Amino acid sequence: MRPEVDLSTFAAAHRDGVVLIDVRGPVEYAHGHVPGALSIPLGNLVTRARELPRGGVPVHVICASGNRSLAAAEYLLRLGVDARSVAGGTAAWLRAGHPVVCGTHARA
Numbered sequence: 001m002r003p004e005v006d007l008s009t010f011a012a013a014h015r016d017g018v019v020l021i022d023v024r025g026p027v028e029y030a031h032g033h034v035p036g037a038l039s040i041p042l043g044n045l046v047t048r049a050r051e052l053p054r055g056g057v058p059v060h061v062i063c064a065s066g067n068r069s070l071a072a073a074e075y076l077l078r079l080g081v082d083a084r085s086v087a088g089g090t091a092a093w094l095r096a097g098h099p100v101v102c103g104t105h106a107r108a
Contacts, residue, residue, distance in 0.1 A: 003073040004085045007092050010060055019059045021052070023072045024090070032100035034062060034093055039106065042068050045075065052081050062086040062093070 005013070014020065014034065022029050022037040029039045040048050042063075052059050059081050063069040069085040076083035086093070094100060 002070065002085075003077055003083055004066070004070060004087050005060070006087050007096055010062075010084075010086045011093075011096070011098065013058065013060060019053060019057060021059065021061050021072075022090075023061060023063050023068050026104070028064060030102060030104050032090070032094075032102050033106075034090060035099060035101050035106075037062060037106055039104070042072055045072055049076060049079055049081065052076065052083075054080050054082075056082055059083045060086055063089045065089040065091050 020034060020037045021040045022033050023040060023042040023045060025041050026039065059076065061069040061073045061083055066085060066087050066089040069089060073083040073085040
């Protein structure tokens with residue numbers, strides 16, 4: 001089974017204050033990310049995975065289209081993180097009319 005959630009499931013979790021990491025590169029992230037997303041580029045995930053919660057706390061992972069986030073979620077699951085990739089990524093989030101914020105910080 002793929003560790004993936006559809007956009008409407010993610011949007012509901014986001015409203016409830018989900019833990020969200022964005023695995024895109026710093027420039028992609030700065031140009032527009034889902035509010036509250038923490039930037040952990042895919043290339044840094046191995047060294048920063050210990051920062052993520054364990055113990056059944058869901059961690060949503062997003063990228064541009066869902067490919068990088070799916071690979072990241074599969075990796076995190078092997079480490080014991082309850083990770084879920086957001087299907088369609090930030091592009092789907094935008095197409096659905098949801099807001100993004102620009103800059104290098106995870107503002108709400």
